[in-house]
Amino acid sequence: MVLNAVEKPQAPTRAPWTDNEDEPRRRRRRPARTAGRYALVWGLTLLFVFPFLAMLSTAFKLPADIFSSPPALWPKEWTLDNFVAVFEEIPFWQYLWNTVVIAALSVLGMLIASPLVAYSLSKIGWRGQRPLLVIVMATMMLPPQVTMIPLFLMWNGLQATNTIIPLVAPAFFGTPFLIFMLRQFLMSVPDELLQAARIDGASELRIYWSIVLPQARPALITAVIFQFVWAWTDFLNPLIYLNDASKYTLSIGLYSFFGEHNVEWGPLMAASVLFTIPALALFVVFQRYFVGGISAGALK
Amino acid sequence: MSLMTAKRGARRQTLLGLAFASPFIIGAAVFIVWPVIASAGYSFTDFNLFQAPSWVGLDNYAHMLQDSTFWKALANTLFLTVTGVPLTIAISILGAHFLNLPVRGQPLYRALVYLPTIVPIVVGGYLWRWLLNTQYGFVNYFLGLLHLPQPEWLEQPAWGKPAILLMCLWTIGGTMIIYLAAIKDVPSELYEAAELDGAGWWGRFRFITWPTISPVTLFQVIVTVIAYLQIFTQPYLLTQTRLNEASGGPGQSMISYAMYLYQNAFVFLKMGYASAMAWVLFLITLVITLLLLWSSKKWVHYGSERS
Numbered sequence A: 001m002v003l004n005a006v007e008k009p010q011a012p013t014r015a016p017w018t019d020n021e022d023e024p025r026r027r028r029r030r031p032a033r034t035a036g037r038y039a040l041v042w043g044l045t046l047l048f049v050f051p052f053l054a055m056l057s058t059a060f061k062l063p064a065d066i067f068s069s070p071p072a073l074w075p076k077e078w079t080l081d082n083f084v085a086v087f088e089e090i091p092f093w094q095y096l097w098n099t100v101v102i103a104a105l106s107v108l109g110m111l112i113a114s115p116l117v118a119y120s121l122s123k124i125g126w127r128g129q130r131p132l133l134v135i136v137m138a139t140m141m142l143p144p145q146v147t148m149i150p151l152f153l154m155w156n157g158l159q160a161t162n163t164i165i166p167l168v169a170p171a172f173f174g175t176p177f178l179i180f181m182l183r184q185f186l187m188s189v190p191d192e193l194l195q196a197a198r199i200d201g202a203s204e205l206r207i208y209w210s211i212v213l214p215q216a217r218p219a220l221i222t223a224v225i226f227q228f229v230w231a232w233t234d235f236l237n238p239l240i241y242l243n244d245a246s247k248y249t250l251s252i253g254l255y256s257f258f259g260e261h262n263v264e265w266g267p268l269m270a271a272s273v274l275f276t277i278p279a280l281a282l283f284v285v286f287q288r289y290f291v292g293g294i295s296a297g298a299l300k
Numbered sequence B: 001m002s003l004m005t006a007k008r009g010a011r012r013q014t015l016l017g018l019a020f021a022s023p024f025i026i027g028a029a030v031f032i033v034w035p036v037i038a039s040a041g042y043s044f045t046d047f048n049l050f051q052a053p054s055w056v057g058l059d060n061y062a063h064m065l066q067d068s069t070f071w072k073a074l075a076n077t078l079f080l081t082v083t084g085v086p087l088t089i090a091i092s093i094l095g096a097h098f099l100n101l102p103v104r105g106q107p108l109y110r111a112l113v114y115l116p117t118i119v120p121i122v123v124g125g126y127l128w129r130w131l132l133n134t135q136y137g138f139v140n141y142f143l144g145l146l147h148l149p150q151p152e153w154l155e156q157p158a159w160g161k162p163a164i165l166l167m168c169l170w171t172i173g174g175t176m177i178i179y180l181a182a183i184k185d186v187p188s189e190l191y192e193a194a195e196l197d198g199a200g201w202w203g204r205f206r207f208i209t210w211p212t213i214s215p216v217t218l219f220q221v222i223v224t225v226i227a228y229l230q231i232f233t234q235p236y237l238l239t240q241t242r243l244n245e246a247s248g249g250p251g252q253s254m255i256s257y258a259m260y261l262y263q264n265a266f267v268f269l270k271m272g273y274a275s276a277m278a279w280v281l282f283l284i285t286l287v288i289t290l291l292l293l294w295s296s297k298k299w300v301h302y303g304s305e306r307s
Helices: A002-007 A031-059 A081-089 A092-122 A129-141 A144-157 A165-173 A176-186 A191-199 A204-215 A217-233 A236-241 A250-257 A265-285 A287-296 B003-042 B059-066 B068-099 B106-118 B121-131 B138-145 B157-169 B173-184 B188-196 B201-212 B214-229 B233-238 B257-267 B271-299
Strands: B240-242
Touching: A031 A265, A031 B068, A031 B106, A031 B121, A081 A092, A081 A265, A092 A129, A092 A165, A092 A176, A092 A204, A092 A217, A092 A250, A092 A265, A092 B003, A129 A176, A129 B003, A144 A165, A144 A236, A144 B003, A144 B257, A144 B271, A165 A217, A165 A236, A165 B003, A176 A217, A191 A204, A204 A217, A204 B003, A217 A265, A217 A287, A236 A250, A250 A265, A250 B121, A265 A287, A265 B106, A265 B121, B003 B271, B059 B271, B068 B106, B068 B157, B068 B173, B068 B214, B068 B257, B106 B173, B121 B157, B121 B233, B157 B233, B173 B214, B188 B201, B201 B214, B214 B271, B233 B240, B233 B257, B257 B271
Parallel strands: none
Antiparallel strands: none
16 A cells, blocks of 8 residues: 555645635534534644643743642743743753754755655666665664664764764665655656756756756755754654763753752743744744645655 | 667666665665664674673563563553554544634644644653643643542553653644545545435545545554554653653553663663564564554545545
8 A cells, every 4th residue: 555655646735724715615604603613623723732832831930830729821920030040050052052953964964865866766767766665665664763772883883972973974865754755746847857958968967956956846845844853853862872961952951950859840841932943933934845744744 | 779779778777876876775774774684683692782792592582571561561552552543543533624614714723733743842741741740730720620530640550641642642733634635635526425315424424534534544543553652752751750761650650662672772781682672563563564454455445446
């Protein structure tokens, strides 16, 4: 079934949260029904959004207010103390910078390697194409736990643990899921365009660079966003590879707010807000590109 | 074109194809093929990182049979899979129908439901620890308003796994959006025909929506099963006691297979035992995936292609 999906590139799925043209069709004048519909949609949305509201509210509360029962969503008194504490108590800028470097290098590596491989798997007719595609898909299904230990031993042997190398190097060799997504997209680029360029004597690298890459812009943006979000939010790899507090990413730096007996919930939530904002901003700006990635993950 | 030039052309294409794919070919050799082979090898050794691995045959695999924590972790993981996967599918399908209701501002609600999936998982983990706080957390506050029992979520063995499920279900927006696209693709003629036959909402769902979206369900079930079998970060964060250590909850009620594997590898430095555990996990995943694919003949409908 999975291989079936490989055969035919997917028609671009409509962006589920950008189209609402077909909504008024069924609307009739039944106020009770309309109210019921809004209740269901708002109820559902609130379940997913409420934790964010709680995070924000805690971040702006004074300690006495945080530890009050019953909890209130609206702070009695708004304060920025928790945000000040974040910068005083942990090397926030250091962690932020470390995270930015890792995310940026991962994205750079992905951009260099993944589209090249996707191009080979879609637009160069060669014998190994299909077997290689199967291998790309198989690697997506292998549990990371199987490779985790030998990879750690390998980097340890190369004395590269406690550096960012193990965290960013794999992206420079292509990210299987993104290779697959880009390949699906490139399948829809018309061959005629490339054939014409080949007849004009353009080299394959030139065709790739000046025809295919510009055509693939939307898919590339999707790939960049996904790679960035993965690197930005990764927990397990920094946990395994980084030992020095000066090298921590935000993901593992946040634990600093947990003490032996108590947790500094205010500063922790303030730091969480700051840590979430970049991913959130990316999502708001590039909403529609997320859809491409989600539907590539659906593989009907 | 003569045979010679055709052959030369094919060869040129192969070289080009290999050249463009070379990053992945090299990467797969270094980061996948070699580690997979090495991992199989380590699984037959006793290896603590400081001394050379020594061959112990099947000892690691035999040891699992007597290791009570291993069984505990496996049972916890299977429990989470068996409860979490149906919940994920059911809530995603239900939620997708809600998000498809004709209301003003549809795109906004869809985006908001998807939002939790892009939050750093660490933030999600600590945030849920706070929300589930027995005394000051919002979850128990709302349960109190509804006159429901207010459990000590992360301190009672019976409530640890529901806490993990709650945190996981918070991030099912992606699955919901996939289902939303799937139910929008169901041809409306089918519903009209069913309505003429007098089908109610359940009949329409049971005999039209469910079979039409079943290929999506198959894929989502497989992906979700794999994710639950490998679950690590959520229970780790909810029971973390130090940066590099997690307790696994009261009475180890929250320790997952992948957590125990991590513990063996990086806390106890039993690299051989952890490698053997990784292979057992791989085999379990493979068997369950194949069973699901095999069962799919009975419940997945591929529309006109196969009927």
